[in-house]
Amino acid sequence: MQLCLKFKNGVDDLSNKGISSDLINRFKTEYSERKESKVLERTVTKNGILASSQDLRADIQSTPVFSIDLQTGDVSNQKQSGRCWMFAALNTMRHDMKDHFRVKGDFELSQNYTFFWDKFEKSNWFYENIIQTAALDTDDRKVAWLLNEPQGDGGQWDMLCALIEKYGIVPQSVYPETYSSSKSREFDTLLNEKLRKDAVTLRELVNAGTSEPEVQARKEKMLSEVYRMASYSFGEPPVEFDWEFRDDDKNYHREAGITPKEFFKKYVGWDLKEYVSLINAPTTDKPFDQTYSIEMLGNVVGGRQVKHLNLSMHDVKRAAINQLKAGKSVWFGSDVGQHSEPREKGILDLDIFAEDELFDIDIAMSKAERLDYKESLMTHAMVITGVDLVDDKPTKWKVENSWGDKIGQKGYMVMSDAWMDEYVYQVVVEKQYLTEAQREAQSGEPVQLKPWDPMGALAYKD
Template identity: 45%
Template sequence: MTVISDQEIADFSADFNTNSKNQVASRAARRSGLLEASFNDRVSERLNHVFSTELDVGGVTDQKHSGRCWEFATLNVLRHYFGKQNKVKDFTFSQAYNFFWDKIERANAFYDAMIRLADKPLNDREVQSWLAFAGEDGGLWSMAINLVKKYGVVPSYAMPESFNSNNTTGLIDSLARKERKDAIALRKLVSEGSSQDELEKAKKHFLNEVYRMVSVALGEPPKKFDLEYRDDDKKYHLERDLTPREFVQKYFKDFKFDDYVVLSNCPNHEFNKLYHMPLYDNVDGGDQIKFLNVPIEYLAQAAVAQLKSGDAVIFGNDVLKQMERKTGYLDTELYQTDKLFGVDTKMSKADRLATGEGFATHDMTLVGVDEDHGHIRKWKVENSWGDKYGHKGFYEMSQPWFEDYVYDVVVRKEFLTDEQVKLAEGPAIDLKPWDNIG
């Protein structure tokens, strides 16, 4: 290791004080913070709340202090569909209901993995990936759809939000701690030569305890409910004793769940390849979690086409980069910290993914786009952070931000090329749990 000398420190100080602008920048940054000092208010000129294509949707939802954006975004797409079909645009579904079943199914997948990997040491990279993933509340569209297919959905009033669904830290911490302890017990049973029946008995016991924990935290999910609402024409509707599965079977019978494909843009992996992420396969017997990796222009084209067909688009993104909650602006020129510091931190998307600088941290929903003769100017984004942020809960995203910080969109096969459809229906390449594909 090379020691930093006193002379080098003196040189650094002299260089800093050579330019008087550094002192001005430092005073501004110390007074108001780096982001506020570098805020570029001129982005408002292009992010002006007007869109050439815009879906007619109701108000926004609020995930509060939880990592359930993937469930909120998925259920937003479903509620927009239900609203359009039944003329009731502000009808909402229960995120707590699907979150309950996610905890049960994900625990089951975790225990199966711990049994399967029991012959590997605890510090094995794959084992560590599963242990790190224990109890987590983040997820993806395909995971949410697996839950909808198996357990259905219920209106928000049938299983309302609670303290623990709005603030998931206590629950996920407790589940993670329990599941990791159970992993040690399962590994010990395997090392002692226990039979498959004995392992299944132990797993069932652990799952029963997980069910108890989640029921205490969230309440048990309803087995039946009455569908009751007044549509936008003020007409009253009531249907009694629906199960969650019956509700999906009846009201989403024309919603082709299997027609959707996740298009990803992760240039640190080869394009025109279908990838499978086994770590995220949350429901035993459910669909595998797959992504078709393509250049960014195909994500934009497919998203625009789906919006023009009248349907919303879920997209995964790195929301905390170049975003302001108050205004709801998402723009690559929003915070000009490089100019404040006098450095260049710009990296390619591939390099950001390869180094861990880039990662999809949030799911939101596209509900509008603004075009000028085919050129995309900006997008209208439905977030799930309540209506106090952005423009009544809706955000405006520039096309450069889309290109830099969007990692996937969920679109129907009809908006893909023939070659992409063929790839999406073909075999997938398994990724390691630590592979960063956004």
């Protein structure tokens, strides 16, 4: 790529913009004059940046004791897949089932079942978007966005709701994990190859003036092939099933001939329309107290729309606290890799590493700047299961992850309140925990954001 600099007189001049030997010599002198340079060089070259900048204050601040602490049972494990959004959402539902039906702590809802239908529905979603954009060049940004990742493992709360509303859910014992659900890369790679090939065909048909019924017929043949691929890889999902279990009191229960939708209605019983997404995106393009949707983001054609209500962080946290006080866990989306040590320590804390002090640099940015300048976005969904309140103000939060019990503190983490301010972007709560004004704002028609907006990133990252 050619670099071209324009000056006011219109003349291109790069002669003074390169790195000269004099400039390097100046930097070497500045480096040698810092008395700590060689000590820090030896430390960082041997131990790396994070270990050299680790601050024990975060350990002290992250004692896993909380004034509100929901007992939610064993943690789940998404393994080598990007299903965090799905695991987190189904975990909030099984937490409720555990309380109401006294199912054992290791009980799980089938993440593989919703995964199957998500792959199938996302394929149709992709096909329809390809048909709708067939008149655009392949280098058009929207078409390029579609082709970059025709489908992936990521998703949003509303996308899971769309699947459950259409297909219901089942226990994991009825539809267990398979190789491809736990290690999804092989399947994703092949399915995306097929979807791109199908995109060639669909675009050619549309641009050749083929009738809509003929295009849809060809699409249905493609979907039949996707169904076959998914059934081979994940198992064909049940239409109805029998379920047996013993509760915590060792009482035996049997449910015969129940459908997935009947199971959801009887054993979860949530009105999913009452659960809404709140975001905190303090950027100038997203005023607070307004709802937003993201163009091209979804999975079920004709199903539930992705919709976010943007609120201040204070309001987001207050809604989450209200739900926790009612004994209900909270689904949330964040940028888990920022200023955190989730795997060994299970700590999300702004003070855990002091890289800026180590290198004597300024890397401070506001939350809005990080979003606008691509430094941060939603990468992972988890569940808040507790909070420590001092004078009714949160100091730290308990987090249930879906990476198994060998990660963090037996699968749980401690998130500082300051970290939540900076790197949590979304929570899901019932409408009853919002104010009347917030409920009214949430009912409004959403502003549509561009497909690549960071508030849709969880559908593409994990």
